[in-house]
Amino acid sequence: MxxxxxxxxxxxEHSHLCPRQILGVRIGLCGLKALGLPANEGSKRLLVITETDGCFADGLTAATNCAVGHRTLRVEDYGKTSATFVDTQTGLAVRVAPASDIRERAYQFAPDEFRHYSAQMQAYQVMPDDVMFTVTEVQLATPIEEIVSRPGMRVNCEVCGEEIMNEREVHKDGQILCKACASQAYYEIPVSMSIFEKVNT
Structure with a gap:
């Protein structure tokens, strides 16, 4: 129930239910069980790092009450329906991933359903955790203290002048830089006029 x-x-959130949402909920509940923690209810003890966004992440949020807006859900987009669950007090972290043959196994739990989507919809709700998932204790590459940071930590980039929060600045050649100015950014600024200049011309 x-x-x-x-x-x-x-x-x-979607006005429908899909297999990835079910996976998100199930993996969320499995991660909580592996750490022996309840869902976040006003606390930020649990941090979830999801390896994709979309429906899967919404399923994780539904099960754990972790959200990007609360800084308890982080997206590291590897394109995988997997997630790592971190106890921010102890540093213990476990990664929960679907079994490599989860889609094939789904038919065993929905024997009357030949359509793969419908088989997954049914099976993912009843398959045992040990059949659906692998649970692995992991160590974070970045210390949890650096990921969570501290309130009020703000500096300005010495190149673009924009504010940087949560100790995400980079110290390079004696300068304090944002990640975009310190290395290759995910965006490029064309040489042509800015959006605001285009609107006003």
């Missing part, structure tokens, strides 16, 4: 509650919570 608890699973149904979380699935309804997740599907409200």
């Amino acid at each position: 608890k699973l149904i509650k979380y699935l309804k919570k997740s599907s409200r």
Whole structure:
């Protein structure tokens, strides 16, 4: 019954339910169980790092109450329906990933369903954790203290002048830089006029 509650919570965001949401909810519940923690309720003890966005991440949020806006859900986009769960008090971290043959196994738990989407919809709600997932204790490449940071940490980039929060600055050649100015950014600024200049011409 608890699973149904979380699935309804997740599907409200989409007006439908899909296999990736179910995976997100199930992996969220499995991660909580592996750490022995409840979902966040006003606390920020649990940090979840999801390896994709979209429906899967919404399923994780429904199960764990972790969200980007609360800084308890981080997206490291590897294009995988996997997630790492971190106890920020102890530093213990576990990564939960689907079994490599999860889609094939789904038919065993929905024997009357020949359509793969429908088989996954049914099976992912009833498959045992040890059949669906691998759970691995991991160590974070970045210390949890650096990921979480501290309130009020702000500096300005010495190149672009923009504010940098949460100790995300880079110290390079004696300068304080944002990541975009310190290395290759995910965006480029064309030589042509800015958007505001275009609007006003």
